[in-house]
Amino acid sequence: xxxxxxxxxxxxxxxxxxxxxxxxxxxxxxxxxxxxxxxxxxxxxxxxxxxxxxxxxxxxxxxxxxxxxxxxxxxxxxxxxxxxxxxxxxxxxxxxxxxxxxxxxxxxxxxxxxxxxxxxxxxxxxxxxxxxxxxxxxxxxxxxxxxxxxxxxxxxxxxxxxxxxxxxxxxxxxxxxxxxxxxxxxxxxxxxxxxxxxxxxxxxxxxxxxxxxxxxxxxxxxxxxxxxxxxxxxxxxxxxxxxxxxxxxxxxxxxxxxxxxxxxxxxxxxxxxxxxxxxxxxxxxxxxxxxxxxxxxxxxxxxxxxxxxxxxxxxxxxxxxxxxxxxxxxxxxxxxxxxxxxxxxxxxxxxxxxxxxxxxxxxxxxxxxxxxxxxxxxxxxxxxxxxxxxxxxxxxxxxxxxxxxxxxxxxxxxxxxxxxxxxxxxxxxxxxxxxxxxxxxxxxxxxxxxxxxxxxxxxxxxxxxxxxxxxxxxxxxxxxxxxxxxxxxxxxxxxxxxxxx
Numbered sequence: 001x002x003x004x005x006x007x008x009x010x011x012x013x014x015x016x017x018x019x020x021x022x023x024x025x026x027x028x029x030x031x032x033x034x035x036x037x038x039x040x041x042x043x044x045x046x047x048x049x050x051x052x053x054x055x056x057x058x059x060x061x062x063x064x065x066x067x068x069x070x071x072x073x074x075x076x077x078x079x080x081x082x083x084x085x086x087x088x089x090x091x092x093x094x095x096x097x098x099x100x101x102x103x104x105x106x107x108x109x110x111x112x113x114x115x116x117x118x119x120x121x122x123x124x125x126x127x128x129x130x131x132x133x134x135x136x137x138x139x140x141x142x143x144x145x146x147x148x149x150x151x152x153x154x155x156x157x158x159x160x161x162x163x164x165x166x167x168x169x170x171x172x173x174x175x176x177x178x179x180x181x182x183x184x185x186x187x188x189x190x191x192x193x194x195x196x197x198x199x200x201x202x203x204x205x206x207x208x209x210x211x212x213x214x215x216x217x218x219x220x221x222x223x224x225x226x227x228x229x230x231x232x233x234x235x236x237x238x239x240x241x242x243x244x245x246x247x248x249x250x251x252x253x254x255x256x257x258x259x260x261x262x263x264x265x266x267x268x269x270x271x272x273x274x275x276x277x278x279x280x281x282x283x284x285x286x287x288x289x290x291x292x293x294x295x296x297x298x299x300x301x302x303x304x305x306x307x308x309x310x311x312x313x314x315x316x317x318x319x320x321x322x323x324x325x326x327x328x329x330x331x332x333x334x335x336x337x338x339x340x341x342x343x344x345x346x347x348x349x350x351x352x353x354x355x356x357x358x359x360x361x362x363x364x365x366x367x368x369x370x371x372x373x374x375x376x377x378x379x380x381x382x383x384x385x386x387x388x389x390x391x392x393x394x395x396x397x398x399x400x401x402x403x404x405x406x407x408x409x410x411x412x413x414x415x416x417x418x419x420x421x422x423x424x425x426x427x428x429x430x431x432x433x434x435x436x437x438x439x440x441x442x443x444x445x446x447x448x449x450x451x452x453x454x455x456x457x458x459x460x461x462x463x464x465x466x467x468x469x470x471x472x473x474x475x476x477x478x479x480x481x482x483x484x485x486x487x488x489x490x491x492x493x494x495x496x497x498x499x500x501x
Contacts, residue, residue, distance in 0.1 A: 062098075063098055086128060099187065191228075193217065388415075428468065429455040435456050448481060448500040453496075459491045469485060
């Protein structure tokens with residue numbers, strides 16, 4: 001690439017000098033041809049910097065080099081002049097090759113390869129043949145025979161090749177996807193204008209009066225062609241940047257599918273950035289999936305712990321009822337039986353001691369019953385949540401409003417948790433709130449069982465201030481639910497829990 005650029009700049013200076021010295025070229029012609037050649041070199045250098053491994057940059061620069069090489073035919077030196085005659089149309093096959101290979105730099109179909117090979121063969125074959133029929137005195141291989149016939153034949157063949165290139169280019173534009181069309185649009189537009197003008201001029205022949213204006217149109221469009229290739233290169237770069245930004249701004253929902261389209265310009269840095277960003281997305285999604293799986297396991301284990309704790313409460317309740325409580329009742333019966341049988345044989349002191357022992361045992365039995373009821377009331381297991389809550393509220397020395405219509409029997413862990421929410425809220429109301437009224441609402445919603453307990457007390461409850469509500473919130477969360485407390489001074493307290501069914 002460095003060699004092509006160096007040779008191109010050198011030949012550009014030589015070509016401009018030769019055209020000026022020749023004196024047969026207009027200022028417009030000299031300016032357009034020189035500007036076109038240097039624009040091809042510039043566009044090739046930019047494309048090479050963008051993507052060094054893509055040969056399209058080298059092809060663009062080669063077009064500029066070939067364009068300057070054509071002007072060697074204006075040299076006074078016979079050797080240089082003869083070499084220039086062999087390169088009279090050297091830029092044409094290179095341009096055809098460039099158009100067919102843009103933007104990926106390769107001839108991918110059989111027709112593209114046939115057209116490119118034909119362009120090189122016809123142009124350079126015609127140049128060698130032209131040396132034999134050209135009667136220019138500076139031509140070392142001059143022969144005047146059949147000059148007009150050969151020129152006409154070569155013009156027609158060139159027109160066919162030009163038409164074929166345009167057809168292939170239009171087909172690729174029509175059949176391509178949007179990214180490919182964006183890259184090819186400037187090239188196609190200028191190629192069609194230039195190809196139509198040069199094809200028509202070649203078909204009409206140089207003797208036709210219309211060939212001059214058509215040649216001017218071709219020269220102007222040809223001058224714009226390097227800019228079209230450069231715009232395509234820059235558009236491809238911006239397109240890759242947009243893809244990277246789109247990928248980086250994703251919200252993480254769903255997997256990203258990266259499809260590499262061979263028809264769009266490839267930039268190694270952009271592709272590497274895309275791969276890196278895609279890797280980050282996939283890693284984040286993998287970690288999120290693992291975290292979600294762990295969270296599901298933790299929630300399931302917490303639910304199992306709550307269920308196991310309820311089972312343990314029921315076991316302790318049965319053990320207290322069937323074991324210690326029954327034994328204490330038996331002891332009380334035995335002591336009373338002994339008191340009746342001994343009767344007057346007991347001294348007053350012993351009788352008082354026996355009576356006190358019976359009273360203490362009765363108090364112990366009462367405390368055991370309360371303890372068993374606090375662990376898990378039997379009515380909760382036998383009749384369900386609503387009867388158990390109603391039984392609890394019947395013992396509350398406050399005005400109570402219970403609304404719990406159409407609540408069916410649900411899972412044991414959910415029923416127990418909802419019962420303890422009501423129990424803890426009512427207990428706090430009695431101990432701390434100095435309330436006069438309690439309202440309890442229990443209903444089944446779409447997302448679970450909802451329990452609301454409101455009192456008209458002082459409103460100073462704090463979920464983090466004590467172990468009761470805090471532990472109750474942990475129990476509710478263990479089932480995947482949430483417990484909240486709304487308490488404003490003077491406005492009472494509302495304890496709300498939503499427990500998934």
